[in-house]
Amino acid sequence: MSAPSVSTMSLLVCDDSMVARKQVLRALPANWPVTVTEASDGRQAMDAIRRGLGQVVLLDLTMPTMDGYQVLAALRDEGLSPKVIVISGDVQEEAVRRVLDLGALAFLKKPFDQDELRRLLAQLGLLGERSATPLAGAATAVIGFREVFSETVNVAIGRAAALIAKVLGVFVQLPVPSVNLFEVGELHMALADAGSSQRLTAICQGFIGSGIAGEALLMFHDSEIADMAKLMRHQSIEYSDMELLLDFSSVLIGACLSSIAEQIDVVFSQGHPQILGQHGTIDELIQVNGQRWQKTLAVEISYSLEGHDIRFDLLLLFTEDSIERLTHKLAYLMN
Template identity: 30%
Template sequence: MSHDKTILICDDSRLVHRAMQKFFSEFTGITLYFAENGTQALECLAMHDVDVMFLDLTMPVLDGFGVLQQLPVSTYPTKIIVLSADVQQRAVERCVDAGANYFLAKPFSRSQIYSTLKKLGFSLIRKSRDIPPENNFIPSQALYGNDYLYQFQEIANIALGRGSAIISDHCREFITMPLPNVAMLGCGELDMMISNLTHRPDSTAIAQRFVGGGIHGEALVCLYGSDIGLFGERLGFSTFGDKKSEVIIDIANLMVSSFLVSLSEQMNIPFSIRQPICLEEYMIRGGSEAMNCELFTIEYSYQSEKMDMACDVLLMMDHDSTQVIRRFMETLQ
């Protein structure tokens, strides 16, 4: 195509916005638009002739699936490239069925963006002959600044997406996954969060410790819903006799280990996970009262789309672990 290209980046991550802006700034004849959610993207598509939209799936207000369902909003033939940490096979299939042209998993490389656009018929013209290495992943950590919590949330989001794909493949069920929350929490905030997680009348709380590479942490898992047994059967866990508690422990173990396996691959830190245990009320109270300093926390959730089964997970790591994570983020800059 000889005319200038108009490209829309629809992603709630400011890191992706910066990285894509940096990538396309190396080429001539490119007009960029940005949207932080699906609603903004639809408004942009209605107002402008957009040649290509890069679309995230997990966003506030209106997610990527919602955008695909409401297209087209104009007669202009916009091509769609999905960029997402949600790499469930069912997510890929839904995007393609809804009209997406390509699906790229996060993190993605410069060469993937370049070659995918080329497949769509877009020949990008560089402003200079200096060609950067093609295997630098986007978003680049050099663009992150000093907010290591926000930086690590991007890594946790990728780990969550890969973890959900593992679970989805096992249970043959689509898993919905909101963005993970990464934060430093003090005693009062943690106590409130743990109370909110564990005081559902139909929930079961499980604790599981993990260590690796100087990181020491504990996961609090809360499972709830009437289809936990069915979900366990789908995963291949036996539900014969009085083994319901064992099934719950097996499910909780999968919810934690699937996330940590992906996190381990990104951080190059092997994690060792201890046997999970079901918690009694007095154990939950005692544990929260013992906290007297800030902890590094990662909060995420999984929910089955069709079955009545959901899981909330809170990972808590101590001060020394926080320093390991800080140093890890610095190595990526």
């Protein structure tokens, strides 16, 4: 007498990072009877769900085209009810509250442990009866350094945003980070584009550790500095705007770097934050510090604060010599 058949569920993994999707698929329980579909943004995810390919959805939040919040809102508006677990680097308390209010069953913080995901699936009653056949592995894709490092940065900026949210009492809208390798001339053009001819104040802080070195450059438009200081001034009325800005920069840059360091198992020593080209144009900032930036691995992050007309740009600039060491540290994620 043959064994009873096990019903198969459709699973959708939605994340703009190929690295993150690969990590999720590797963490799925063996012999879980699911058919797997992958989506790299919310629009693809919605198309798949409408076609019945997402009874269970593992959903990222910060994505281009259509983010995870918009997916959850669209599911609610269209009366679709897949079982959604959010897996995100945006670990702000408000982010967790919002996705649960929008109908997600649970929130899992990146980076997660595979046992953590499996326990959660079991607790939510999603595993059901196991199949006799192991879950087929995902097609092997070549993952390069830039994709892996982008996901590492994505986790770091989420950790930093959670800290900013607590310090300022705001909700931080997270960007999709941009990671590029620039020659010195290209970096100058990128910085000039970021400045958009507006007057800026930039704060620079160097870092070094385990053969990896660079500088963090945090840029504020002058018109927004007073508003930033006002958000921080609730307990620091004796400090000037610039002193408050230096304190804020130290917190933000420190949080980003400590998360990156934790993920690649190094320790960074950080210099004191310094005001670079105060109240200058971006061209003047480049002239002041241009000698330091040759061929550079550049991470560009633009934060904005919900409910406030405040945006600030963080550049993490790694020296050319750091790339080989970073590649070695992240090699396990490229396999």
